[in-house]
Amino acid sequence: MAGAARPGPGVEELSLLEKLLGLPNGNKYGVQGERKVPVLQTNNGPGLTGLMTIAAHLVKQAKKDQLLGSTAEEKAVVQQWLEYRVTRVNGSCSKEDTRIILKDLNVHLEDKVYLAGNVFTLADILMYYGLHHVMVPCVSSHAGRPHSARKGEIP
């Protein structure tokens, strides 16, 4: 199941996240299936599967639970955008898809600082990683989608 072949993009992202969270570099990852879903290998049991799941696990491991939201509402909103990230942003390849995603995000961010409102969360981090490659040209020129471009402010 969890072959430890070439690390997928999800794995690189999780390593970056580990660094950001200040976690020691000790976790082992594999990938699974054609979509190269990341798998976190643990000492007991089958490990954890999926980018969202592992990312949330790392956040809790680093005791930065506030990154998952504090209220029920924030938590659900974070969950929602993480899901958006793994279903829409991961699956997108065409220019048209990217355009729709940026449009969606722009509408959502019109009256917000971060995806979950006024607090910075894991959703922002993973969305940033996921969109980095398409956002770089936008952020530098500040053209097009002003509210999405704001994400360039993330430290």
Add this chain to the structure above:
Amino acid sequence: MTSSRRCPVAAMRLRLAPGGPAALKVLAAAGAAAAPVRLEWSCPSELSPPWVPALELESGTVLFSPNAICQFFFLSRGEEPTDLSNQWLEWEVTELEPAASAALYARLVQGRKGLEAVEVLGKLLAHIEQNLARRGTGYLAGDTKSVADVVVWGTLFPVLQDETSLPSELPALKTWFQSMTLSEACRKAADSVLIPRALQEFTSYLQKQPPPCLPVQRTTSNEPEEEEGSERALTEEEITAAASAWARGAAALPKPWQPQKPVLPVEGMRNILITSALPYVNNVPHLGNIIGCVLSADTFARYCRLRNWNTLYVCGTDEYGTATETKALEEGMTPQEICNKYHAIHADIYRWFDISFDYFGRTTTPHQTRIAQDIFKRLLARGFLLEDTVEQLCCESCQRFLADRFVEGTCPFCSYREARGDQCDKCGKLINAVELKSPQCKLCRSVPVVKATRHLFLDLPKLEEQLEPWLEQSLATGDWTPNARYITRSWIRDGLKPRCITRDLKWGTPVPLDGFQDKVFYVWFDAPIGYLSITANYTQHWERWWKNPQQVELYNFMAKDNVPFHSVVFPCSLLGAEDNYTLVNHLIATEYLNYEDGKFSKSRGVGVFGDMAKDTGIPADIWRFYLLYLRPEGQDSAFSWSDLMLKNNSELLNNLGNFINRAGMFVCKFFGGTVPSMVLTLDDKRLLARVTLELRQYHQLLEKVRIRDALRCVLSISRHGNQYIQVNEPWKRIKGDEKDRQRAGTVTGVAVNMAALLAVMVQPYMPSVSSAIQGQLHIPPDCFVLSHDFTCTLPPGHHVGTVSPLFQKLENDQVEALRRRFGGGQAKQNSPASGSPPAPATQVTPGDPQLIQLLTEEVAKQGNHVRQLKANKAEKAQVDAEVAKLLELKKQLALAEGKSPEIPVPKGKSKK
């Protein structure tokens, strides 16, 4: 968990799309977590942003992801997600849900068998089984039911429906699934999403969605992917059967049934009574009204007649009510004069559209009074009427009680500002006019006052016990469209209330009861009775249709806003009258047709109205074809000029028309107008079988009144025909040796017989085109009947007549000019620079609209003339001269429209 983290208990607004598969898990989660939600069903198209489902939180935040909504419900009562529940949710949304959607789509839309559909899920089901077996707790995550169980169940349930569809090697999954399905929250959710009783709601939702793609599961095939399903492999039996059906010839066809006039039910025959919703007399119907009722019903009625079913199609204008009174005031006529005037306009329009009513009547007749009063008296005698004093809005400046449709105000449910007094267009809820916030008289804009007045009510709650068994039976045995089923069920689910049947008006059927002499019946009690009285005006034996449920099958055609009155209110009147009335067996409701990007609007002059269609120079059959091609079956659709042009030029001209014309021309040119002898090869027989399959599909669809889909089968046959001619090249083979010439003869003979079959199949859609083909090919009248087989109706030796093109090309300029004339779509381009005040229309469009119309018609005429010349192989000099005239006309038209014509002209000429 601290209580401060919990969500406040005020009900949150949860919007769900009817039939949206995600509705199930969201409802089940709300139930399982006891979350206080206020449920609203609304179609995705009405939502903005178009995310469905949507949960509105108190803070104003909207959650649109089904899983996040489920998670929120559980979080709100203190259940935190765990790594394991997160993992299930992520797996569900990335793996299970796409596969389950594909399986559901395969089964409901593409008609794959249940087991085949479940197979796609094989690995995923095994994954659940393994985890359940390993954990041994009976739940996916943790020791009790969690959000993971609900979410996974909600996605599986529509596909599996019950645990019996699960293979026995998945025992743990089976047990888990069964216990989930039996839990109260899940059971209730399933009931309110209306499964497993009928998956039709899902079907109609899925049909609106693009087919899901599963790159991993897609089986590879070397064959090019054809249109869905039609290219399945033919069996030996099918090919043999098609060949022997062909050989039987015209003798195998039943004799066309010619009913005596008036048409009356005949013992032993299938007797079909068709109605289309009665159009209000005081308006000119627009294209949406025409496709919604009369044209759809007409197409079906024509089909029924071709099937030798004994068919009666009645309709008429609905003439009573305030609207007519008001119109009469406006135009300075009596209500009766208004009705006479507009009835004639309606009748003209439908005649132009070639609607084959057996009778087109009206509601202002003595029969109407007699039958409506009789039904009323029977209801009264049986205690199904209640009397009550109601408060009604009365406009003091107009000195009249205001009919519901003449009050506008803010919807008490959704705060939509332009809600009508009877129903809110936004949320669809029925409204009592006095409940409207800040009501206004629609006529004079003054604020009406509430006054008490006595009225009679139909006691629907008391009639419900008669209604329900009948309805259950009719829904189970009849062809009700999914929207009709859904609307009816939600009406019943919301509970029936007594419904007022009288009004303080003069123009209506008088109420025959002391104390109510100055009142009339409310149109919704009165109008459907029009079906009966109109039939009574057609024949004195009308009761043989309307009091004969044993022999008669009743089809009601309408747009979806009319459903409750035909499925609940009117059946209640008839059931309560206890007079053995014929009740609706098949209720066929369309969605709405929009115009370009918006709505038809008489007041804004946007859209094509019935009386204008004939002024466009486009033949009625082309209108019929295009409207039926985009019939809003299952979802709203939009009329578009450029699409009309495209469909005319591609489907009619290049596909259907081209095939029939070529087939006929080959007979004329190569065989002197006589159908040649045919020696069928296996390839020919395969084609016969292919055509037979399409023909049967056509029947299957039309029997279910899926008019739009059946039209695709017709076009598919001519596509096969074109391909057949293209591959066999009879025009080359005719010049070859004996064997080649024989082959050319066979191909021509088969093709012209396909053309003859198409002539019959298109008759319900394009009656004039059908009779033109019949005339050109000399198809015997006895062959104008539809059977399930494709037989050779034009045998060798049959003489065809003169063959000429059936369709004409629509040109871009012509269609652009029409678009300008009728508004919509391009309006923005025509409007002056933003910021300046709106200018009168004459300045926006340079030139005289009448001149433009005249030139448009001239261009169309000349264009056809040129094509005719070319088709008849006229001399080049003559063609060139006519082409030059055409170009000159086009130039003039372009100038009149203020566009720069293709030849550059000085800029000053354009007023823009």
